[in-house]
Amino acid sequence: MPRFAANLTMMFGEHPFVDRFAAAARAGFDAVEYLFPYDFDPAAIAGALQDNGLTQALFNLPPGDWAGGDRGLAALADRREEFRASVRTALAYARATGAKRVHAMSGLADRTDGRAMAAYRDALAHLCDRAGAEGLEVMIEPINPRDMPGYFLNDFNMAADLIADLGLPNLRLQFDIYHRQIIHGDVLTGLRQLMPVIGHVQIAAVPLRHEPGTGELADAVILAELDRLDYAGFVGCEYRPAGDTVAGLGWMAAFRQG
Numbered sequence: 001m002p003r004f005a006a007n008l009t010m011m012f013g014e015h016p017f018v019d020r021f022a023a024a025a026r027a028g029f030d031a032v033e034y035l036f037p038y039d040f041d042p043a044a045i046a047g048a049l050q051d052n053g054l055t056q057a058l059f060n061l062p063p064g065d066w067a068g069g070d071r072g073l074a075a076l077a078d079r080r081e082e083f084r085a086s087v088r089t090a091l092a093y094a095r096a097t098g099a100k101r102v103h104a105m106s107g108l109a110d111r112t113d114g115r116a117m118a119a120y121r122d123a124l125a126h127l128c129d130r131a132g133a134e135g136l137e138v139m140i141e142p143i144n145p146r147d148m149p150g151y152f153l154n155d156f157n158m159a160a161d162l163i164a165d166l167g168l169p170n171l172r173l174q175f176d177i178y179h180r181q182i183i184h185g186d187v188l189t190g191l192r193q194l195m196p197v198i199g200h201v202q203i204a205a206v207p208l209r210h211e212p213g214t215g216e217l218a219d220a221v222i223l224a225e226l227d228r229l230d231y232a233g234f235v236g237c238e239y240r241p242a243g244d245t246v247a248g249l250g251w252m253a254a255f256r257q258g
């Protein structure tokens with residue numbers, strides 16, 4: 001049975017961020033993920049997790065100036081020191097919350113630009129070294145170019161090749177089923193081939209990114225395949241509820257019963 005994590009950036013938007021932890025626990029989740037905790041003190045996040053009996057499954061490194069258009073820093077050759085500072089910040093939050101995996105966004109860059117690739121490889125090596133010393137895994141996630149035009153890591157084969165080539169023991173693939181379907185399709189084959197390097201899975205319906213089961217994919221079949229492949233990690237529910245978050249959770253009950 002997949003272990004679902006509520007994505008608190010997208011779900012439970014009926015509540016202020018700090019209250020989403022309790023809302024997720026009330027709805028039956030025992031794990032959460034989100035993009036960025038950095039508007040809040042690490043101790044406040046740790047308290048919200050502890051008070052509600054939640055495990056922190058994943059969060060992202062600081063992405064640079066998100067409002068100004070940044071989408072991560074790892075492949076940005078001119079932002080190396082800022083990236084390294086973001087590693088220190090993220091690891092402080094990981095320590096406070098007990099999170100065992102972090103996602104490093106690549107940023108917007110041309111994937112054929114050698115300088116960007118060199119910066120990306122350097123950044124991942126640095127992050128994996130620092131995170132590995134604290135027992136953490138590092139995720140990289142291909143993101144589809146429709147949602148994030150110009151994003152450097154926009155291809156699952158590129159991510160898999162990079163993971164193999166870098167040979168960093170704690171570098172893993174974040175397999176977001178939504179992005180996979182938009183970029184390549186062939187979701188089940190992708191899961192079967194890439195399972196040895198997958199560290200985290202996320203799910204949403206395609207194309208509207210609403211509740212699983214409401215789009216073009218057979219999400220129940222995909223989730224059953226994760227079980228068949230003995231995937232033991234989290235499945236992040238990274239979707240935008242079509243309406244009220246709790247009212248939309250029926251898909252999960254049906255899956256659990258099925």
Ligand SMILES: O=C(O)C(=O)[C@@H](O)CO
Pocket residue numbers: 035060103105141143176179202238
């Ligand atoms: O958008 C996604 O998909 C994510 O998982 C985020 O972490 C990055 O935007």
Ligand SMILES: [Mg+2]
Pocket residue numbers: 141176202238
């Ligand atoms: Mg994702």
